[in-house]
Amino acid sequence: MSCLQRQPQLSRSQEILRYARSQKAIQTNLSGLICGICPLCSSFLLQGGDLLKVRSSSWKKTRYFRLQEDCKTMWHESKKLFKSNPTFSLDDISAVRLGRQSEGLRKSTEEQVEGRCFSIMFKGRRKNLDLIASSEEEARQWVKSLEKMMYNRNNLSLQQKTEHWIYTCLNKADKNKDDKMSQSEVKNFLRLINIEVDDVYTEMLFAKCDTSKSGYLSGAEIEHFYDLLTHREEIDVIYGEYAKTTGFMSPENLVDFLMKEQREKATLVDAHKIIEKYELDENAKGKKLLSKDGFLMYLHTPEALVYNSDHREVYQDMSHPLSHYFISSSHNTYLMEDQLKGPSSTEAYVRALLKGCRCVELDCWDGSDDEPVIYHGYTLTSKILFKDAIQAIKDHAFKTSDYPVILSLENHCSVEQQEVMARHMSSILGSALVTSPLCDGMPTNFPSPEELRGKFLIKGKRLNKLEATYVPEAAVADETDVSEEEESNDEDEDEQNKKKKKLKLAKELSNMVIYCKSVHFNGFEDARQNLSFYEMSSFKEGKAMKLAEESANAYVRHNVEKLSRIYPAGSRTDSSNYNPVPLWNAGCQIVALNFQTACQDMDLNQGRFLVNGKSGYILKPAFMREEGAEFDPITLTRGDWLKHKTLHVMVISAQQLPKVNKKKSSIVDPLVKVQVFGVPADVAEKETPAVENNGFNPTWNENLQFDVYVPELALVRFAVEDHDSTSDNEFVGQYTLPFNSLKMGYRHVPLLNKNGDILPSARLFVHVMVLDAE
Numbered sequence: 001m002s003c004l005q006r007q008p009q010l011s012r013s014q015e016i017l018r019y020a021r022s023q024k025a026i027q028t029n030l031s032g033l034i035c036g037i038c039p040l041c042s043s044f045l046l047q048g049g050d051l052l053k054v055r056s057s058s059w060k061k062t063r064y065f066r067l068q069e070d071c072k073t074m075w076h077e078s079k080k081l082f083k084s085n086p087t088f089s090l091d092d093i094s095a096v097r098l099g100r101q102s103e104g105l106r107k108s109t110e111e112q113v114e115g116r117c118f119s120i121m122f123k124g125r126r127k128n129l130d131l132i133a134s135s136e137e138e139a140r141q142w143v144k145s146l147e148k149m150m151y152n153r154n155n156l157s158l159q160q161k162t163e164h165w166i167y168t169c170l171n172k173a174d175k176n177k178d179d180k181m182s183q184s185e186v187k188n189f190l191r192l193i194n195i196e197v198d199d200v201y202t203e204m205l206f207a208k209c210d211t212s213k214s215g216y217l218s219g220a221e222i223e224h225f226y227d228l229l230t231h232r233e234e235i236d237v238i239y240g241e242y243a244k245t246t247g248f249m250s251p252e253n254l255v256d257f258l259m260k261e262q263r264e265k266a267t268l269v270d271a272h273k274i275i276e277k278y279e280l281d282e283n284a285k286g287k288k289l290l291s292k293d294g295f296l297m298y299l300h301t302p303e304a305l306v307y308n309s310d311h312r313e314v315y316q317d318m319s320h321p322l323s324h325y326f327i328s329s330s331h332n333t334y335l336m337e338d339q340l341k342g343p344s345s346t347e348a349y350v351r352a353l354l355k356g357c358r359c360v361e362l363d364c365w366d367g368s369d370d371e372p373v374i375y376h377g378y379t380l381t382s383k384i385l386f387k388d389a390i391q392a393i394k395d396h397a398f399k400t401s402d403y404p405v406i407l408s409l410e411n412h413c414s415v416e417q418q419e420v421m422a423r424h425m426s427s428i429l430g431s432a433l434v435t436s437p438l439c440d441g442m443p444t445n446f447p448s449p450e451e452l453r454g455k456f457l458i459k460g461k462r463l464n465k466l467e468a469t470y471v472p473e474a475a476v477a478d479e480t481d482v483s484e485e486e487e488s489n490d491e492d493e494d495e496q497n498k499k500k501k502k503l504k505l506a507k508e509l510s511n512m513v514i515y516c517k518s519v520h521f522n523g524f525e526d527a528r529q530n531l532s533f534y535e536m537s538s539f540k541e542g543k544a545m546k547l548a549e550e551s552a553n554a555y556v557r558h559n560v561e562k563l564s565r566i567y568p569a570g571s572r573t574d575s576s577n578y579n580p581v582p583l584w585n586a587g588c589q590i591v592a593l594n595f596q597t598a599c600q601d602m603d604l605n606q607g608r609f610l611v612n613g614k615s616g617y618i619l620k621p622a623f624m625r626e627e628g629a630e631f632d633p634i635t636l637t638r639g640d641w642l643k644h645k646t647l648h649v650m651v652i653s654a655q656q657l658p659k660v661n662k663k664k665s666s667i668v669d670p671l672v673k674v675q676v677f678g679v680p681a682d683v684a685e686k687e688t689p690a691v692e693n694n695g696f697n698p699t700w701n702e703n704l705q706f707d708v709y710v711p712e713l714a715l716v717r718f719a720v721e722d723h724d725s726t727s728d729n730e731f732v733g734q735y736t737l738p739f740n741s742l743k744m745g746y747r748h749v750p751l752l753n754k755n756g757d758i759l760p761s762a763r764l765f766v767h768v769m770v771l772d773a774e
């Protein structure tokens with residue numbers, strides 16, 4: 001990717017100028033050799049072209065699409081009057097898929113346009129954009145160019161992102177496009193980047209930079225202005241402390257910093273590598289020294305962030321039985337929005353699976369033409385074909401993670417359509433579907449995620465015990481009908497039992513249930529005596545919370561050998577969620593959440609499953625895996641799990657927080673909350689005061705301290721909020737990670753938006769220290 005390469009002979013300030021010039025070049029020179037100038041752009045996209053936009057079989061219209069000069073915003077023509085914003089950002093795209101891959105395209109177009117079709121999928125809840133190009137070649141070029149742009153944007157260093165963002169704002173602020181900044185343009189610019197300053201301060205800042213006294217900033221003056229803005233005093237202090245070699249950091253100084261401050265095992269070889277990789281100033285690099293800019297560059301790299309980068313890969317032992325893992329799980333996966341009248345879509349399965357979800361749910365009902373359908377029974381949610389859902393699952397199951405996917409069936413179908421379900425699963429999933437135990441003979445325990453790589457497991461009702469297939473003459477009679485528990489209503493247990501409908505089960509479908517047979521829960525003692533390891537129960541959140549509180553240890557022991565699935569109360573018709581942490585504390589594996597709903601509970605889920613290669617499987621701590629485990633998250637009697645630590649977080653500063661209120665005049669008043677989730681004794685929340693009117697570079701230097709007793713179950717959430725004295729604070733961004741994946745010392749914390757997607761240039765800067773409390 002030659003256009004991304006930095007030219008190392010340039011100093012950083014030359015780089016910035018080059019960048020500014022390239023931005024200017026884009027402004028004036030839309031076509032041509034742009035890729036040689038700007039690392040981001042694509043002349044194909046900048047030129048744009050006509051595409052046929054598909055909404056339905058009858059609504060297909062030609063629209064002009066092109067990339068705007070900021071190399072980030074796609075513009076498209078819209079015939080809708082008053083449509084204020086016919087644009088979208090490349091940062092909002094989650095994927096671009098060539099072919100008729102979306103539900104919409106499959107429904108609304110003919111097979112022969114397959115190669116000319118592509119879909120743009122968005123993050124969050126935004127609908128896909130389904131498009132048809134005039135030729136296959138053109139479709140491929142759109143997809144290739146978009147993917148390349150997305151890749152390039154993602155692959156930029158934080159510094160490059162910051163520069164790009166600031167120059168985009170500078171361009172925007174330069175209203176009359178004369179390449180100079182007047183004082184009022186500077187003030188506008190500051191608002192654009194989320195700083196509100198009074199006129200006196202603007203004047204002062206302006207005077208400082210306007211060395212030519214022309215009343216405008218231009219050229220080097222803009223560069224100076226940029227440097228003043230992005231100057232970080234805290235970095236000066238930290239760098240100054242360790243740069244003991246004629247004002248620079250030698251490899252020895254860097255090792256000193258890494259060992260003393262960052263608590264890393266670092267050698268001189270590591271230090272040399274860092275300087276070689278991150279020092280941009282050739283002069284310093286030649287002398288094997290690290291400049292302040294190089295130091296900051298390093299602090300922004302993924303390996304220096306607050307999240308232990310060793311945990312990005314699958315680093316846990318994946319050879320334990322399935323019941324020893326927390327499994328990322330989704331409830332009513334087919335729903336895009338609410339539980340009453342919202343749309344259902346195969347896209348919802350794709351999104352959940354791509355987020356690493358390993359247990360999806362399918363509510364199956366009889367459909368017309370002998371094709372079973374999926375929707376939320378007795379509601380107005382729309383329907384999708386069962387076979388389409390299975391196909392979508394097959395296509396996307398193992399893109400984020402190789403580890404097994406559990407298909408949780410809620411079956412309301414007639415025997416005839418159940419046979420159709422079994423046929424579809426068998427023909428679409430093929431050998432990836434587990435239809436018999438992995439071992440010879442009757443298994444006595446679950447296989448491991450490792451053994452089940454690339455496999456699908458069916459969770460559902462079964463006519464008999466699995467043992468019956470081995471001892472046909474055994475006295476385990478086949479039940480002819482089983483009852484399906486309803487999840488849609490929220491009545492208490494008795495009434496629910498009455499409403500349970502008897503259901504005839506098709507043998508073909510029953511036989512596909514091997515390791516996850518659904519049974520009713522009749523207490524821990526009954527389960528221990530009468531249930532086999534593969535017989536598992538589903539618990540409504542309220543019931544599960546009660547067990548997790550009142551019989552926590554019994555629940556932990558139950559979950560050593562057996563699986564438990566928890567689902568949200570039926571009263572959550574808005575698809576809201578519940579806190580999964582108390583249920584993980586009790587060892588429950590499948591804590592199913594409404595993945596489509598952005599909220600703190602989903603942040604916790606994303607944080608829990610952030611580590612271990614985003615495989616969707618997290619090994620439970622050893623004290624929750626042994627038979628007869630003594631661990632009780634509520635009483636916390638003495639045991640291996642008690643490792644009392646104190647967590648010290650100094651919240652130092654933040655950079656480039658986004659505006660939360662779209663109004664131009666509204667500037668963020670940020671405060672930082674640090675929250676600990678885990679066993680009840682560890683749950684805590686502390687916050688800094690708010691900094692008024694500065695979302696660009698606020699500083700706090702605030703110390704927050706926490707006691708953590710069971711580190712292995714604890715999660716830490718950093719949340720930035722916009723302080724509001726008259727109503728609730730507004731969410732700005734957050735990052736959640738396991739306590740044991742925190743790195744010590746001076747660390748940047750990435751920030752995610754409500755939907756869990758990264759905010760491209762925003763981050764927090766903190767100092768983290770964990771000490772033994774004893």
Ligand SMILES: *[C@@H]1O[C@H](CO)[C@@H](O)[C@H](O)[C@H]1NC(C)=O
Binds near residue numbers: 004155156157
């Ligand atoms: C991504 O960025 C890194 C570091 O800037 C660079 O070394 C690498 O070549 C880039 N990858 C591609 C494919 O451009």
Ligand SMILES: *[C@@H]1O[C@H](CO)[C@@H](O)[C@H](O)[C@H]1NC(C)=O
Binds near residue numbers: 525526529530
């Ligand atoms: C186990 O099942 C038997 C037969 O259904 C029942 O009588 C017994 O009470 C059950 N055990 C427990 C502890 O519930």
Ligand SMILES: [Ca+2]
Binds near residue numbers: 179180185
């Ligand atoms: Ca101007």
